[in-house]
Amino acid sequence: MTPDDPQELLKVELVQLRSEHRRLDAQIEEHVAVGLGSLEVQRLKKRKLALKDRITRIEDELYPDIIA
Template sequence: MNEQELRKRLEALKSEHRDLDTAIAALVETGREKGYTDQLQIARLKKRKLRIRDQIAAIEDTLLPDIIA
């Protein structure tokens, strides 16, 4: 992938990460209102969110390599 494609992918992943944050918060809030939460669904979303965070970090490392001074 070239730099432009990496930046597009990075933005898409960040957007998905924010969306997952919103979805998790909504599930927790809905669970409070109903008196139970779908822990399995929340765990799956959190796991996906962690995988996305790792992908974001990998792309950022590629775009901004370490500079040894």
């Protein structure tokens, strides 16, 4: 497979998105633990949800459900 292979590019993006999703999760937990502003927590959660949506779309493209 070449670096320009769309499947490989999606897999790389998926790894990056999952990493950012985990980072945001930790950041949200940290903000909640120290009682920082709920507006910032809401912003982080919204970003995390957008990442999860993108992750799901990529996973669906890479690994489609095949109904036999």
